[in-house]
Amino acid sequence: MKPLRETTSVNAQVLSALRAAVISGELAPGSLYSVQTLATQLGVSRTPVREALIKLAQQGMVRFERNRGVRVLLTSLHDLEEVFALRLLLEPAATRRAVDRLDAAQLKELRRTFAHMEKAAKSDDEFTMFEHDRRFHRVLLEAAGNARLAGIVDGLRDMVLRRGVSTARESRSLDDIVAEHRVILDLVEDGDAVGAAEAMRAHVEHTAALLIAQEAGGEPVDVDLSWTTGAVMRTN
């Protein structure tokens, strides 16, 4: 007999497949693809493909062009700036909040994820590394108790994953990345909310600087993310 088990819906499978294809670059940024073609390649009909693409379009990864196809959007320098401005506004604050709310299970999960990152870095497994990197951040964000915030940041990561995965190592080794997360983890374990938030800010800012510099390709960059930091309240 066939697996009576409830497999995830076709739509969900198509969605993750398309997302992965965009991230991996299998679907080239800037190129046009037809729903029919994608549906055939995935072995399903046009409907679930179209519906998945609608979701990706809402997220800003693709854009429908009437009677022409669906275009995979390329992330410009400005896009990177937008994404990291948002991450800098959200992640440090969420981290600060998370430290005071983290329960035992979440802390354990955070440690476990970090251990996986270390292991992946040791075996030079870039893909697994970034997978757990993402999970590390997600655990912290969820611990902050704001699902929308976690979802937003998680969505933002997709925007830069494609550029980040294969090239970030040019300027920062996997070990460096692990080290930055270790600092965060240690401060979280110490219950130092402000410190952990600051470490997170530094980590995200560092990542932003590397990716933006890389994207600019040596040209002088006109990107200012400093406005995302600092007191909102008047300094008395």
Add this chain to the structure above:
Amino acid sequence: MKPLRETTSVNAQVLSALRAAVISGELAPGSLYSVQTLATQLGVSRTPVREALIKLAQQGMVRFERNRGVRVLLTSLHDLEEVFALRLLLEPAATRRAVDRLDAAQLKELRRTFAHMEKAAKSDDEFTMFEHDRRFHRVLLEAAGNARLAGIVDGLRDMVLRRGVSTARESRSLDDIVAEHRVILDLVEDGDAVGAAEAMRAHVEHTAALLIAQEAGGEPVDVDLSWTTGAVMRTN
């Protein structure tokens, strides 16, 4: 010559119609509706309705329940907390940024929108009032130069609009709301970025407090949004 008339797509019309129906409460929170029924009422086929609902589902306004229908989600106290935590993290910072980037056209638009708010408050036109309230915020957010940020906040507003429109006046008059925006506008015109950001924070915080207190209905509330404010950097 201008293109004669670009009829907005059926999908877009359906989307705004459904969004309006949810916000106005015409589609009751917690209730189930079928795509077929909605499509018939709107005079279109199921496809564009379903696609619009998918977008609303991604935004968190509705949820598909297989073989049962689509449920309009109700906003809980925790939802309000999430939404306003995000707004407090984003809007003051964006305002601060906007003050330094605002061009003449945007400033003019901000003044114009504020004037509309005043007029609407005078004639006690609640609907128009909130329409321009939303626009006021959107202009500022867009001036910050971050389209994603503007889009996120704009989406968040939908979550509370339903509760806010018809009941906020119980504790805060339209004139009060105008006054809060006037403070922001004045500080923006003065070029006082930090002050405008602080005014925005106070405004959003005030709105949050009122809506949350109202939602709680007198019961003691356990909502803490203070973590969204304050220095992320260590205070030296």
Add this chain to the structure above:
DNA sequence: CGGTGACGTGTCGCATGCCACTCTCGCCGA
């Protein structure tokens, strides 16, 4: 030789068909 307009191909957007599943409600037996 250059410009132009008609035609064919390919595409999305919308409508519709089909299927498995869920829930309701009335019937039947104890």
Add this chain to the structure above:
DNA sequence: TCGGCGAGAGTGGCATGCGACACGTCACCG
């Protein structure tokens, strides 16, 4: 009377049909 159950109606998810439009091609004309 009451409880279980089964048939039917209704639903979302997926597949497919269909029309209008964009764009490339190419023959034709100036």
